[in-house]
Amino acid sequence: MEPLAKNQTWIEVDLPRQIRVSTGSAIVLGLLEGRLSAEPTTAYLMTYKAGKCTANCGFCPQARNSRSKVELLSRVSWPIFPTSIVLKKLGTTERDKIRRVCIQALNYPNVFEHLTALVTAIRHHTEVPISVSCQPLNSENMRRLAEAGAERIGIALDAANEKLFSEVKGEKANGPYTWENQLKQLSEAVKVFGRGKVSTHIIIGLGETENDAVSLIQRCVDMYVSPALFAFTPIRGTALEKKPQPFVESYRRTQLARYLIVNGRSRSEYMRFDDLGCLTDYGVEKETLAWIVEAGTPFLTSGCPNCNRPFYNEKPSGPIYNYPRKIRQEEIAEIKQQLGLKPNL
Numbered sequence: 450m451e452p453l454a455k456n457q458t459w460i461e462v463d464l465p466r467q468i469r470v471s472t473g474s475a476i477v478l479g480l481l482e483g484r485l486s487a488e489p490t491t492a493y494l495m496t497y498k499a500g501k502c503t504a505n506c507g508f509c510p511q512a513r514n515s516r517s518k519v520e521l522l523s524r525v526s527w528p529i530f531p532t533s534i535v536l537k538k539l540g541t542t543e544r545d546k547i548r549r550v551c552i553q554a555l556n557y558p559n560v561f562e563h564l565t566a567l568v569t570a571i572r573h574h575t576e577v578p579i580s581v582s583c584q585p586l587n588s589e590n591m592r593r594l595a596e597a598g599a600e601r602i603g604i605a606l607d608a609a610n611e612k613l614f615s616e617v618k619g620e621k622a623n624g625p626y627t628w629e630n631q632l633k634q635l636s637e638a639v640k641v642f643g644r645g646k647v648s649t650h651i652i653i654g655l656g657e658t659e660n661d662a663v664s665l666i667q668r669c670v671d672m673y674v675s676p677a678l679f680a681f682t683p684i685r686g687t688a689l690e691k692k693p694q695p696f697v698e699s700y701r702r703t704q705l706a707r708y709l710i711v712n713g714r715s716r717s718e719y720m721r722f723d724d725l726g727c728l729t730d731y732g733v734e735k736e737t738l739a740w741i742v743e744a745g746t747p748f749l750t751s752g753c754p755n756c757n758r759p760f761y762n763e764k765p766s767g768p769i770y771n772y773p774r775k776i777r778q779e780e781i782a783e784i785k786q787q788l789g790l791k792p793n794l
């Protein structure tokens with residue numbers, strides 16, 4: 450490790466000179482000019498390294514073997530900026546515009562040093578809460594991230610069952626992750642960050658049934674882990690580029706089930722599924738279901754507070770899987786149709 454120069458701190462040594470920022474976040478921060486049909490309320494940053502991630506997740510443009518454009522994460526472009534300028538912008542952007550910072554971590558040898566330095570530096574520039582979405586870390590490193598100022602951590606399961614996990618990001622994908630360790634580190638993270646301060650990502654449309662997804666959502670909630678739903682998005686150059694997006698009807702049913710479970714209004718055991726594993730009953734009264742659907746909340750982007758990820762999984766022209774803003778009345782009518790509910794229910 451390089452000796453410290455005079456007046457230089459370890460943080461500055463480990464602080465990466467460049468960082469990626471999602472296009473929408475860059476526009477809100479004033480790093481780029483542009484118009485947005487929905488503004489991100491979280492500033493999405495991604496650790497930068499020359500080349501790709503050492504992991505090999507089948508859906509990810511950053512994967513080791515992907516031939517996708519290097520600036521992509523899902524369908525969103527993340528241009529590179531000098532870290533010092535991004536920090537200044539975070540420090541001067543109004544609190545009601547950016548209410549959270551989320552750092553997406555690629556997998557590479559010194560990523561943890563970069564993460565700790567970034568969290569510390571961001572903490573110096575702004576009070577907004579910080580989420581770190583990263584690979585499983587050991588408890589000691591999670592503690593150091595929390596001490597540096599990270600409020601929440603996200604460790605993605607992505608796949609809704611062990612078999613798919615292995616095929617998409619584990620052993621069968623020549624990836625470094627195991628289902629067992631991912632779940633173990635999620636429960637360790639709850640011990641370090643606290644109940645409700647840990648998220649995981651579940652991608653719908655990788656080949657799971659709704660029953661698989663709902664069972665995993667229940668398991669996460671019982672572990673005090675917040676499940677964030679993503680709709681599978683095929684990206685050119687990835688291993689899964691030819692796979693279609695999930696049916697929006699199936700995604701809606703899963704969103705509704707997630708909302709009922711996360712808010713303690715039902716449990717997966719009370720829900721009913723048909724022979725194909727599709728939801729047929731949510732285990733709540735029809736009237737309760739009616740006003741919950743009418744409110745629209747279950748269909749908003751799920752995850753850390755103020756994480757709205759605009760058009761991360763869809764084009765603004767739709768179909769919209771995760772609504773990044775308040776849902777309009779005509780969209781509620783469309784959602785009811787997608788759920789097979791009567792308009793005046």
Ligand code: SF4
Pocket residue numbers: 491551552580581582602603648650677751752753756
């Ligand atoms: S839920 Fe959103 S803010 Fe939280 S870790 Fe995931 S992407 Fe980041």
